[in-house]
Amino acid sequence: xxxxxxxxxxxxxxxxxxxxxxxxxxxxxxxxxxxxxxxxxxxxxxxxxxxxxxxxxxxxxxxxxxxxxxxxxxxxxxxxxxxxxxxxxxxxxxxxxxxxxxxxxxxxxxxxxxxxxxxxxxxxxxxxxxxxxxxxxxxxxxxxxxxxxxxxxxxxxxxxxxxxxxxxxxxxxxxxxxxxxxxxxxxxxxxxxxxxxxxxxxxxxxxxxxxxxxxxxxxxxxxxxxxxxxxxxxxxxxxxxxxxxxxxxxxxxxxxxxxxxxxxxxxxxxxxxxxxxxxxxxxxxxxxxxxxxxxxxxxxxxxxxxxxxxxxxxxxxxxxxxxxxxxxxxxxxxxxxxxxxxxxxxxxxxxxxxxxxxxxxxxxxxxxxxxxxxxxxxxxxxxxxxxxxxxxxxxxxxxxxxxxxxxxxxxxxxxxxxxxxxxxxxxxxxxxxxxxxxxxxxxxxxxxxxxxxxxxxxxxxxxxxxxxxxxxxxxxxxxxxxxxxxxxxxxxxxxxxxxxxxxxxxxxxxxxxxxxxxxxxxxxxxxxxxxxxxxxxxxxxxxxxxxxxxxxxxxxxxxxxxxxxxxxxxxxxxxxxxxxxxxxxxxxxxxxxxxxxxxxxxxxxxxxxxxxxxxxxxxxxxxxxxxxxxxxxxxxxxxxxxxxxxxxxxxxxxxxxxxxxxxxxxxxxxxxxxxxxxxxxxxxxxxxxxxxxxxxxxxxxxxxxxxxxxxxxxxxxxxxxxxxxxxxxxxxxxxxxxxxxx
Amino acid sequence: xxxxxxxxxxxxxxxxxxxxxxxxxxxxxxxxxxxxxxxxxxxxxxxxxxxxxxxxxxxxxxxxxxxxxxxxxxxxxxxxxxxxxxxxxxxxxxxxxxxxxxxxxxxxxxxxxxxxxxxxxxxxxxxxxxxxxxxxxxxxxxxxxxxxxxxxxxxxxxxx
Numbered sequence: 001x002x003x004x005x006x007x008x009x010x011x012x013x014x015x016x017x018x019x020x021x022x023x024x025x026x027x028x029x030x031x032x033x034x035x036x037x038x039x040x041x042x043x044x045x046x047x048x049x050x051x052x053x054x055x056x057x058x059x060x061x062x063x064x065x066x067x068x069x070x071x072x073x074x075x076x077x078x079x080x081x082x083x084x085x086x087x088x089x090x091x092x093x094x095x096x097x098x099x100x101x102x103x104x105x106x107x108x109x110x111x112x113x114x115x116x117x118x119x120x121x122x123x124x125x126x127x128x129x130x131x132x133x134x135x136x137x138x139x140x141x142x143x144x145x146x147x148x149x150x151x152x153x154x155x156x157x158x159x160x161x162x163x164x165x166x167x168x169x170x171x172x173x174x175x176x177x178x179x180x181x182x183x184x185x186x187x188x189x190x191x192x193x194x195x196x197x198x199x200x201x202x203x204x205x206x207x208x209x210x211x212x213x214x215x216x217x218x219x220x221x222x223x224x225x226x227x228x229x230x231x232x233x234x235x236x237x238x239x240x241x242x243x244x245x246x247x248x249x250x251x252x253x254x255x256x257x258x259x260x261x262x263x264x265x266x267x268x269x270x271x272x273x274x275x276x277x278x279x280x281x282x283x284x285x286x287x288x289x290x291x292x293x294x295x296x297x298x299x300x301x302x303x304x305x306x307x308x309x310x311x312x313x314x315x316x317x318x319x320x321x322x323x324x325x326x327x328x329x330x331x332x333x334x335x336x337x338x339x340x341x342x343x344x345x346x347x348x349x350x351x352x353x354x355x356x357x358x359x360x361x362x363x364x365x366x367x368x369x370x371x372x373x374x375x376x377x378x379x380x381x382x383x384x385x386x387x388x389x390x391x392x393x394x395x396x397x398x399x400x401x402x403x404x405x406x407x408x409x410x411x412x413x414x415x416x417x418x419x420x421x422x423x424x425x426x427x428x429x430x431x432x433x434x435x436x437x438x439x440x441x442x443x444x445x446x447x448x449x450x451x452x453x454x455x456x457x458x459x460x461x462x463x464x465x466x467x468x469x470x471x472x473x474x475x476x477x478x479x480x481x482x483x484x485x486x487x488x489x490x491x492x493x494x495x496x497x498x499x500x501x502x503x504x505x506x507x508x509x510x511x512x513x514x515x516x517x518x519x520x521x522x523x524x525x526x527x528x529x530x531x532x533x534x535x536x537x538x539x540x541x542x543x544x545x546x547x548x549x550x551x552x553x554x555x556x557x558x559x560x561x562x563x564x565x566x567x568x569x570x571x572x573x574x575x576x577x578x579x580x581x582x583x584x585x586x587x588x589x590x591x592x593x594x595x596x597x598x599x600x601x602x603x604x605x606x607x608x609x610x611x612x613x614x615x616x617x618x619x620x621x622x623x624x625x626x627x628x629x630x631x632x633x634x635x636x637x638x639x640x641x642x643x644x645x646x647x648x649x650x651x652x653x654x655x656x657x658x659x660x661x662x663x664x665x666x667x668x669x670x671x672x673x674x675x676x677x678x679x680x681x682x683x684x685x686x687x688x689x690x691x692x693x694x695x696x697x698x699x700x701x702x703x704x705x706x707x708x709x710x711x712x713x714x715x716x717x718x719x720x721x722x723x724x725x726x727x728x729x730x731x732x733x734x735x736x737x738x739x740x741x742x
Numbered sequence: 743x744x745x746x747x748x749x750x751x752x753x754x755x756x757x758x759x760x761x762x763x764x765x766x767x768x769x770x771x772x773x774x775x776x777x778x779x780x781x782x783x784x785x786x787x788x789x790x791x792x793x794x795x796x797x798x799x800x801x802x803x804x805x806x807x808x809x810x811x812x813x814x815x816x817x818x819x820x821x822x823x824x825x826x827x828x829x830x831x832x833x834x835x836x837x838x839x840x841x842x843x844x845x846x847x848x849x850x851x852x853x854x855x856x857x858x859x860x861x862x863x864x865x866x867x868x869x870x871x872x873x874x875x876x877x878x879x880x881x882x883x884x885x886x887x888x889x890x891x892x893x894x895x896x897x898x899x900x901x902x
Contacts, residue, residue: 011837018845019833021780021820025846028779182784182792182880183846231782231846232880265785478844478881632840636886640843643883666789666878674871674884 005487005497006694009632013483013502014229014476023229026186026201027262034188035064036107037251037261040100040117041271042092045126045340045659046140049090052100055116063113064103064255071250073217077243078210083141084306084343086215086246092121093140094305094342095660096271098243103251103259126340128659130279130302133337140305141338147303148311148336150318152390152588155329157285160294164285168366172282172358173725174708176302176654177275177647178661179347180671183231184268185240189248190258194218196249199226202241203233204515206473209507211242212249227505233477234644235346238517239309240272269664273345274654276301276313276336280321280358290370290380292327295390299334299355304343310336313344315447317351319592320705322390323359324401324441325381330390341659346517348641349704352442353648357726360438360709365722374713375409378439392589396580398687401439404600404622407683408437411620412602421718430609433617434718437602438706443593444691444698445520448583451575451594457511458525459532459572460489461503464563466556468493468536470502470529471572472513474521479700480633481521487629488526488693492533495555511572519597519698522629523691524575530693531573539569578691594691597698599623601642601706605714609737612730614715616646619680619707626689626697635682638703642680645707647671653727751815753778754822762809769793769804771812772819780820780849784878791877794850795819801857801876820849823856832856832894841890843881851877855891865895 017023052067054060068075068089075089076082088099099119104110126140127133133145141147161167187200196212205225212223225245230237244261251259263271278301285294299321303310318334367374382401388394409415412435421433445451458472470489476482482502490497503510513525540546543566546558562569583590604618621638628634651670655662663669688695712723721736728736746761753776760775772778772795784792786805793804796818823830832855835841842848851874858865858873865873870891871884879887 009840012840012842014845015837015840015842016829018842018848019829019836019852020824021778021849023845025779025782027773027783180880181844181846182790182878183782183844184784230844231784232844234880265787480843632886636840636843636882639883639885640881641883644880665787666785667787671878671880672883673875673878674888675875677884679867679888680883680885 004491006491006629009630010483010487010497012480013486025183025231026188026199026228029188029199031188031258031260033257035103035105035255035257035259036110037101037103037248037259038110038114039098039247040102040114040119042088042095042097042099042119042121044092044121044123045095045128047092047121047123049088049092049099049119050122051120053118053120055118058113058116062104064251066101066250066254067099070254071215073215076214077246078214079239079308080311081307084308094340095658096342098247101247101251103255126659128339130300130337130339133339140340145338146335147307147338148314150314150334150588152318152330152332154388154390154392157294157296157329157331160285160329164293165288166286166370167283168369169283170362170365170724172280172361174278174354174357175727176277176344177347177652178269178654178669179234179236181232181234181236184263184265185237185244185272186260186262187241187244187248188258188260189245189252191249191253195222197224198245198249199228200241200245201230201237202227203237203475203477203517205475205505205507206512207239207515208242208245211246215246225507227475230475230477234348235350235517236273238346238515240345265666266664269669270661271342273343275347276303276310276344276351276354278317278354280355282358282362284362284366286366286370290372290377292325292381294329295322295327297321297332299332301336301351301354302339302341302344303336304339304341306343308343308345310344312447313346313351316443317355319391319443319447320352321355321359323356324383324439324598326383326387332390348644349701350518352701352705353708356440356705357709360440360706361712361724364436364713364716375405375414375437379405391592393591397595397689399598400624400685401598403685404598404624405439407685408600408602408620408622411622411681411683412604412618414602417604425718432607432609432718433605434714434716435602435604436710436713436717437600438710438713439600440706441596441598442519442698442702442705443596445524445594446518447592448585451524452577454514454575456514456525456528456575457572458513458528459511459570460529460536462559462563462569464560466559467499467501468559470500471510472525472529473505473510474513474525475505475516477516479637480630481516483633484522484526484629485529488530489533492530493537496552499552499556519700519702522693522696523698526693526696527691528573528575532571535573536569536571539571595689595697597623597625597702599702599706601710603710603714605711605718607715607718612734614650614728614733616678616711618678621680621703622683622685623702624685624687625699625702626692627686627695628684629694629696634684634699637699638682639680641703642707643672643677645704646677646711649708649711649726650728653729747810749809749813751812751817753817754819764808764810766809767805768807768809768812771809772804778819778821782846782849784846791850791854792847794853794877796853796857801854818853820852823852830856831898832859832891835890835894835897839886839890839893841882841887847877847879851879851887855894858891859895859898863895863899867892
């Protein structure tokens with residue numbers, strides 16, 4: 001009987017190759033006849049293209065040139081809507097919008113050629129702020145600049161204010177954040193009149209496949225997309241790869257040769273998607289005991305110039321806006337607006353970090369107003385089994401938020417820490433200390449009926465040597481998907497991991513298991529892998545070729561015999577919505593997610609009142625993610641997410657100049673180095689949930705949701721100020737402390 | 743038009759030569775002329791450390807080193823860490839401690855770690871963090887990388 005490997009920290013399957021420098025990333029491909037491709041982009045945020053001129057001194061006849069006129073089909077890169085052009089033709093709607101594509105074997109000539117292209121644009125007044133978009137200073141999208149509006153209502157908030165013991169208001173803002181994967185966007189495309197083959201750095205091969213099918217008007221089996229080893233994604237490679245793949249394929253088709261487009265860091269930062277900036281207004285009512293009576297929330301997102309995936313970001317942000325608290329009356333009005341910035345997109349958390357930041361800062365402000373400890377205020381308001389969330393979803397699991405809070409407080413030594421902070425802060429001197437916390441959740445899988453729409457498929461096939469291979473489109477992007485799938489399949493089949501491999505993510509070979517996003521890979525796709533593995537095992541057992549109990553050799557023999565005597569052996573499972581889940585998309589009511597991961601994070605910070613630098617000295621992350629499949633990898637996800645959250649909280653500031661990212665360089669867009677982070681202490685409480693394999697829920701995005709408010713709550717505690725914006729850069733903190741407020 | 747030069751150097755213990763432009767980046771010379779694609783480009787401006795290699799025993803960002811400066815240098819890349827099938831102690835430690843996630847920062851990070859342990863065989867955690875502070879990692883939060891380097895130090899302990 002094989003020991004089970006789900007629940008153990010087995011080694012990363014592809015780790016050795018990565019450590020030897022042997023893993024193949026897109027830039028490592030040796031492609032005979034390769035041309036380089038580059039993009040000529042708009043320098044203005046909004047306008048009308050009058051002319052495109054190709055200057056003197058460049059051998060244009062040698063260079064492949066593609067404009068919107070060369071498109072074989074509709075000029076659209078499809079996402080949710082069809083409003084984003086592949087190449088701008090008449091109208092420019094954001095800085096860095098792609099207009100002309102160029103290809104040649106000499107990258108130095110290409111740079112000179114790019115500089116020699118002049119795009120004459122009659123500029124129009126751009127909309128560069130949420131305020132201007134709301135006010136419709138210009139209408140730049142649709143009828144009213146609004147990509148999507150969502151309203152979530154529970155009970156009735158309006159009568160509550162007059163009677164409530166405490167009513168509070170606050171407005172909170174979050175800035176854009178650059179995903180900053182260390183490998184910039186890159187793709188290699190080959191294309192003929194009737195076929196396209198793309199290899200690249202991406203999270204979702206089937207999204208790219210769909211975009212290419214639509215752009216070129218080709219049958220699905222004439223387009224092939226392969227994901228190469230990918231150096232980080234975090235959402236930044238969810239939808240943008242469709243654009244760069246379309247560009248490379250257009251050049252390849254016209255040139256008749258393979259084309260590689262590789263963004264350098266500046267282009268990647270300035271042109272590709274970022275986390276949606278947000279603004280949230282919260283009005284809350286508490287009774288005399290500090291229990292929430294009403295939450296009235298206005299949640300705004302800046303979507304940039306085109307819709308892309310913004311409606312789904314808005315959806316998740318809106319649903320998470322009321323947090324993990326029991327509140328009888330909730331109204332959430334959420335809107336996503338257009339501005340003339342490059343479109344914003346997916347970044348770990350996907351709207352939830354934005355709305356949860358506002359709520360968790362607001363809860364601390366409420367604690368101050370009510371004279372309660374922030375932990376105690378939360379304790380009095382936690383959701384419990386049987387309570388309802390804002391959409392009316394009933395909590396059906398044994399939720400233990402007090403337990404998560406208790407462990408976090410114990411690990412950060414909360415009472416002692418508060419006493420020590422008080423002593424230090426009273427002693428004068430420039431160094432102040434504070435401790436803060438946040439409690440939050442993250443819905444696992446696609447929102448509402450999203451998983452039903454995706455109808456994901458995944459499974460396994462048997463190989464002649466008696467081993468099995470997992471077939472799924474879910475990509476390995478560092479999070480450990482390949483290893484986790486291997487563990488799940490091995491355990492379900494009762495065989496050693498050595499007999500399980502995972503197929504290359506090639507749309508010619510693997511079914512569409514949906515995108516690698518939304519904290520769904522382990523829970524939703526892993527469950528399909530588990531179901532398929534169980535089905536394959538059942539087939540072997542009922543075929544008479546295999547009898548229990550069996551060891552690895554007997555399994556291999558049975559598989560090999562099946563292939564030679566009875567033909568191919570494969571099992572593919574398709575997503576079925578659990579029968580007890582109900583969702584009404586029109587009213588936005590019901591079970592928004594199959595389940596949620598829950599967490600309490602605590603931060604201890606030190607602030608230097610001379611430089612206004614805040615340093616996180618200790619960070620405790622306690623969460624419940626159902627069942628942990630691979631402890632060391634799960635901890636790795638939390639640690640990485642917390643690091644990104646600390647960066648967002650304190651230093652990752654996107655500076656805009658006329659709609660373009662002005663600090664598009666790693667020199668002055670500051671992400672944390674090893675010296676900027678403390679050890680991150682991670683703890684899991686387990687509570688298996690039937691939705692996932694072995695009881696696992698989703699984990700990837702959770703750490704992003706509560707880190708920033710925990711850190712800012714600690715700064716607020718240290719300095720007795722109320723920060724309401726991330727990132728809380730030293731400049732912003734100085735202003736908060738030194739500029740007198742009304 | 744500039745002429746190419748003959749660049750002779752020692753690469754992972756083996757004498758090599760190539761005809762390159764004098765201002766070609768060492769990063770491109772390694773990847774394209776010598777076919778060693780283990781060294782990665784993350785930013786091209788010396789900020790991220792993904793292109794870090796050892797040059798005459800010093801950690802450098804290969805994207806900032808012009809080929810002509812590497813004449814007769816001893817270069818060590820990630821491909822030169824393992825001895826045949828046997829992983830270097832830092833590689834083994836990264837594997838055991840999940841110090842690798844997406845892997846793109848890993849080659850540079852391994853060389854920074856190896857270089858640190860040469861200079862400080864018994865580093866404190868603070869010294870480890872400083873030693874890898876020129877290598878950005880977006881996936882790990884550095885936590886398991888620090889664990890791995892400390893573990894490698896212990897395993898290598900006492901060796902010159």
